[in-house]
Amino acid sequence: MKSKYAEYYDLLYSHRDFEGEVQFLIEAFKFADFRVNNVLDVGCGSGAHTIALTRKGFKVVGIDLSREMISNAVKKACEAGVKPRFLVGDIRKLTLKRKFDAAVAIYGVLSYFTGDKDLKAALDAIRSYLRRGGIFIFDTWNLLGVYAFKHVYQEPTAEILRWKNFLAVKSMKWRINFENEEAEVKIDCLVLDLMSNKLVDFFKVKLTLKIFTLREIMVNLEESKFKVLRVLSDFSFSSKFTIDSPDIVVVAKRI
Numbered sequence: 436m437k438s439k440y441a442e443y444y445d446l447l448y449s450h451r452d453f454e455g456e457v458q459f460l461i462e463a464f465k466f467a468d469f470r471v472n473n474v475l476d477v478g479c480g481s482g483a484h485t486i487a488l489t490r491k492g493f494k495v496v497g498i499d500l501s502r503e504m505i506s507n508a509v510k511k512a513c514e515a516g517v518k519p520r521f522l523v524g525d526i527r528k529l530t531l532k533r534k535f536d537a538a539v540a541i542y543g544v545l546s547y548f549t550g551d552k553d554l555k556a557a558l559d560a561i562r563s564y565l566r567r568g569g570i571f572i573f574d575t576w577n578l579l580g581v582y583a584f585k586h587v588y589q590e591p592t593a594e595i596l597r598w599k600n601f602l603a604v605k606s607m608k609w610r611i612n613f614e615n616e617e618a619e620v621k622i623d624c625l626v627l628d629l630m631s632n633k634l635v636d637f638f639k640v641k642l643t644l645k646i647f648t649l650r651e652i653m654v655n656l657e658e659s660k661f662k663v664l665r666v667l668s669d670f671s672f673s674s675k676f677t678i679d680s681p682d683i684v685v686v687a688k689r690i
């Protein structure tokens with residue numbers, strides 16, 4: 436069955452500041468031991484960062500598990516007049532014969548690795564594609580921060596979003612199991628086409644995400660031979676991470 440999540444991904448997340456995220460990544464690349472030219476975008480989804488970084492002159496490879504996400508990314512890159520390389524696959528099983536100056540995994544990609552050994556396997560794989568002194572940037576959720584705001588997370592939320600000629604009414608609810616550090620995220624979405632003024636779709640998505648403690652992330656990064664350079668609460672170097680920040684943004688170096 437076609438994935439509605441992939442089909443409407445850009446609509447569901449049209450509130451995001453992709454430009455700001457990309458600016459942050461470029462700033463973070465300066466921590467590498469050399470000038471960053473090649474970037475691996477892990478879990479690139481519909482390709483926003485891959486495409487924006489390619490437009491800024493970086494040579495980018497975007498990889499995602501979802502064939503539909505990649506097919507949307509290829510279409511968008513074509514429309515943008517750029518040709519990054521896109522691959523369908525699981526980062527843990529990828530066999531590329533080259534190394535990158537930087538790797539990014541943006542918007543909770545690491546939270547898709549829910550099993551105990553999954554995060555380590557993903558980090559080891561990412562490390563194997565990075566040059567020594569290369570930079571790895573990612574964001575995910577912070578268990579204690581999510582716990583501090585659990586009422587906000589677990590309360591159903593509704594948002595109205597617009598992308599191209601579509602308008603979405605998206606409602607979302609998290610059910611968090613703090614014992615196994617997992618959240619079941621349920622998204623219901625109504626899609627209206629503003630050209631025809633018709634309701635064109637309704638779909639439900641269920642995602643299972645791992646919510647890590649900062650310590651788990653630090654220990655795993657250290658075991659996979661990464662040095663943590665910055666821990667932030669947002670895609671901004673002035674954002675300060677505190678123990679109750681719901682989000683964690685990490686800049687690490689492959690040592």
Ligand SMILES: C[S@@+](CC[C@H](N)C(=O)[O-])C[C@H]1O[C@@H](n2cnc3c(N)ncnc32)[C@H](O)[C@@H]1O
Nearest residue numbers: 478479480499500501524525526541542544547
């Ligand atoms: C929330 S999306 C983030 C997409 C994009 N990075 C962004 O910022 O919008 C997470 C993506 O990770 C991909 N993903 C999950 N597990 C993966 C794996 N093992 N290997 C590669 N991609 C994976 C999913 O298919 C999904 O597109």
